[in-house]
Amino acid sequence: MTIFSRALGVSLTRLSLGLALAATAAVGTAQNSVRIGMITDRVGPAKPYAEPVAVGAAFAVKQINAQGGLLGRQIELLTEDDQGRPDVSATAARKLSDQGVAFILSVSLTPATQQAQSVTLETKTPHMTPSNSGDTLTTQIDNPNFWQTGPLGSTQIATLLAYARSKNFKRVALITDNSDLGQLINRFFKAGLEKAGIQVVAEEVIPRGANTAEPQMQKIRAANPEALFMAGVLTPENVLILRAYRQLGLKTPVLGNYNLSVPQYTAVAKGLLDGVVFVDAFDPAKAETARFIESYRKDTGNEPYNLMGYGYDGVMMVADAIRRAGSTDKQKVREAMQATTGYVGVMGGVGATYQFRDGKRTGFDPNGMVVRVYEGDRQGRVVHVGLK
Amino acid sequence: MRDLLELTVSALASGCIYGLLALAYLLMTRPTGIINFAVGEWGMVGAFGGFVLLSALEVPYALGLPLVVLVMAAVGWGTERLTVRPLVERGAPVLAPILALLGMLVVFREIVSVGFGPDPRPVPGALGFGRLELGLIAGSYQSFFIIGSTALVFVGIWWFFERTLTGRSFEAVAIDRRAAALMGINLARVTAMAFAAGAMVAGFAGVLVAANVSAHFMMGLPLAIQGFTALVIGGVGRVEGALLGGLILAFTEQFIVRYAPIPAGLAMGVPLVLLILFLLIRPTGLLKAREARA
Numbered sequence: 001m002t003i004f005s006r007a008l009g010v011s012l013t014r015l016s017l018g019l020a021l022a023a024t025a026a027v028g029t030a031q032n033s034v035r036i037g038m039i040t041d042r043v044g045p046a047k048p049y050a051e052p053v054a055v056g057a058a059f060a061v062k063q064i065n066a067q068g069g070l071l072g073r074q075i076e077l078l079t080e081d082d083q084g085r086p087d088v089s090a091t092a093a094r095k096l097s098d099q100g101v102a103f104i105l106s107v108s109l110t111p112a113t114q115q116a117q118s119v120t121l122e123t124k125t126p127h128m129t130p131s132n133s134g135d136t137l138t139t140q141i142d143n144p145n146f147w148q149t150g151p152l153g154s155t156q157i158a159t160l161l162a163y164a165r166s167k168n169f170k171r172v173a174l175i176t177d178n179s180d181l182g183q184l185i186n187r188f189f190k191a192g193l194e195k196a197g198i199q200v201v202a203e204e205v206i207p208r209g210a211n212t213a214e215p216q217m218q219k220i221r222a223a224n225p226e227a228l229f230m231a232g233v234l235t236p237e238n239v240l241i242l243r244a245y246r247q248l249g250l251k252t253p254v255l256g257n258y259n260l261s262v263p264q265y266t267a268v269a270k271g272l273l274d275g276v277v278f279v280d281a282f283d284p285a286k287a288e289t290a291r292f293i294e295s296y297r298k299d300t301g302n303e304p305y306n307l308m309g310y311g312y313d314g315v316m317m318v319a320d321a322i323r324r325a326g327s328t329d330k331q332k333v334r335e336a337m338q339a340t341t342g343y344v345g346v347m348g349g350v351g352a353t354y355q356f357r358d359g360k361r362t363g364f365d366p367n368g369m370v371v372r373v374y375e376g377d378r379q380g381r382v383v384h385v386g387l388k
Numbered sequence: 389m390r391d392l393l394e395l396t397v398s399a400l401a402s403g404c405i406y407g408l409l410a411l412a413y414l415l416m417t418r419p420t421g422i423i424n425f426a427v428g429e430w431g432m433v434g435a436f437g438g439f440v441l442l443s444a445l446e447v448p449y450a451l452g453l454p455l456v457v458l459v460m461a462a463v464g465w466g467t468e469r470l471t472v473r474p475l476v477e478r479g480a481p482v483l484a485p486i487l488a489l490l491g492m493l494v495v496f497r498e499i500v501s502v503g504f505g506p507d508p509r510p511v512p513g514a515l516g517f518g519r520l521e522l523g524l525i526a527g528s529y530q531s532f533f534i535i536g537s538t539a540l541v542f543v544g545i546w547w548f549f550e551r552t553l554t555g556r557s558f559e560a561v562a563i564d565r566r567a568a569a570l571m572g573i574n575l576a577r578v579t580a581m582a583f584a585a586g587a588m589v590a591g592f593a594g595v596l597v598a599a600n601v602s603a604h605f606m607m608g609l610p611l612a613i614q615g616f617t618a619l620v621i622g623g624v625g626r627v628e629g630a631l632l633g634g635l636i637l638a639f640t641e642q643f644i645v646r647y648a649p650i651p652a653g654l655a656m657g658v659p660l661v662l663l664i665l666f667l668l669i670r671p672t673g674l675l676k677a678r679e680a681r682a
Binding site: 043045047048051208209210211212214215216218219222235236237239240243246247248249264267268270271272 | 391394395398401402405498501505506507508509510517519527528597600601602604606607609610611613614641642643645646
């Protein structure tokens with residue numbers, strides 16, 4: 001045997017041992033960890049929202065693991081990218097179910113989450129969205145394995161409308177973008193305003209990719225409304241609206257949907273935000289929220305914001321349910337999640353709790369949203385809480 | 389009257405952006421016959437260049453803007469070397485580089501998306517945010533800057549084509565590629581320069597528009613569509629056609645939104661109707677290319 005063949009033999013032996021050890025370790029990890037799946041959107045239209053939610057979820061997993069894990073085991077977060085596409089989302093849910101996850105979190109687009117439910121209904125895998133706001137996610141499919149803990153779109157709108165009623169606005173204008181969600185929110189806003197007897201004197205749309213909102217804002221200025229509701233969800237187009245608002249010298253109060261709560265506005269709409277009112281589910285003055293902000297800041301060196309809180313609450317509620325179930329048995333976890341009551345999370349105003357009352361699977365407190373106001377370029381104080 | 393004049397300034401500024409994007413297409417299409425739909429993504433890359441230099445590194449605007457344009461020249465040249473030239477040298481049909489450039493569109497978008505994340509990034513205006521009033525005429529500082537700087541670009545490019553030997557070689561290639569080659573014009577060099585120039589103009593437009601809309605990874609496609617529509621309206625034959633097409637598109641868009649008694653949602657479709665009408669009725673655009681001179 002030559003030196004070369006001996007060396008080759010030793011290398012092959014080492015390689016085989018290495019492969020065997022790696023395979024054993026992988027099996028060991030799968031057996032010794034609690035697997036939680038997450039379906040996110042890394043390249044599609046939901047990416048700007050899905051990524052921060054996913055970051056919050058990962059932070060929660062890291063925190064739980066640092067504190068000894070769940071049921072004495074470490075949590076393993078398996079992430080799949082559905083590109084915001086419903087068909088891919090269902091495939092991702094199937095893959096995660098096959099990998100034996102105890103729970104799936106969907107943080108992608110609402111239609112994608114809807115489609116993923118077709119798999120979790122069949123495989124009886126517990127499934128939750130901590131961030132989707134579509135009102136029909138728990139009603140279109142009767143899936144007892146699915147829960148929604150983000151605030152519903154209708155709750156967000158109702159909270160802002162409650163604030164508007166308190167201001168006695170009689171004539172208002174609506175402006176949105178041409179995204180599906182922007183159009184949907186606009187319809188909700190319009191219906192709510194008309195139901196409250198508030199007249200919509202102008203209704204405008206900024207198309208995606210526009211480079212000015214001046215024609216639309218001129219029409220709104222001519223209609224002379226008492227307030228302007230921003231229903232759009234595309235940040236660049238909303239910035240155009242705010243820019244034209246300042247440019248044309250409008251003084252009408254601006255009321256923005258939850259998209260205006262994304263702190264990126266403080267960078268891209270610098271100098272345009274003072275006095276803008278927006279609906280949010282994040283009150284930094286709340287003790288649980290303040291603790292989350294502090295621990296996230298300490299761990300990452302960055303400042304968290306509301307979207308991270310949704311992901312964090314999602315994982316923490318899943319962990320809470322598995323802990324109460326005492327195992328990762330799907331049926332026991334399902335029952336534990338449905339029994340959730342009085343859970344205080346990062347999201348929601350002071351006193352808000354998550355619970356699935358009367359068999360419902362939407363857990364966010366309807367009175368848990370707040371209305372805040374920009375003070376300069378800073379997200380400022382809470383000026384209204386809940387639906388009253 | 390106040391609204392009308394304000395809107396005129398706004399439409400002129402938007403028309404200039406569309407015109408610049410149409411010019412970027414034209415600079416490549418005229419001598420090569422290749423329609424490069426990655427123009428919009430080049431605008432997006434330019435916008436992020438503006439973010440890095442003007443916002444993150446706080447380079448003065450007068451230095452930062454030319455630097456972005458120079459970087460874009462390298463991006464355009466590199467794109468041509470990597471995706472167009474290998475196909476042309478292998479004798480591929482003209483559709484091949486068009487498809488390869490469509491692929492590059494995705495590559496550019498994903499590089500920026502992964503590198504900078506999904507959030508929009510701020511890009512400052514040349515003169516800050518404010519309103520300039522000249523009698524009844526009023527608009528943002530940025531609108532006036534866009535109008536002024538675009539006029540300079542178009543005058544510069546017109547001068548290049550009309551008054552320089554290199555510019556005339558572009559025109560010669562556009563009129564008859566084979567004859568130009570026989571006259572000793574280096575076709576590969578003209579193609580590379582056309583792509584570099586197209587990227588410079590698109591990147592310049594990207595920096596200008598990003599001051600209004602911010603820099604974000606999804607901004608390329610609308611820019612590509614707006615520029616292409618302006619190109620179809622104005623015609624691919626003449627530099628001034630790109631600007632004319634851009635202005636017609638912007639004025640149509642904005643005046644219909646403001647004054648036409650149709651729902652806001654329907655007004656958005658008007659530019660596309662305009663595009664279809666021009667393709668059906670006058671596919672060469674408003675301005676025809678010059679004939680070969682005797």
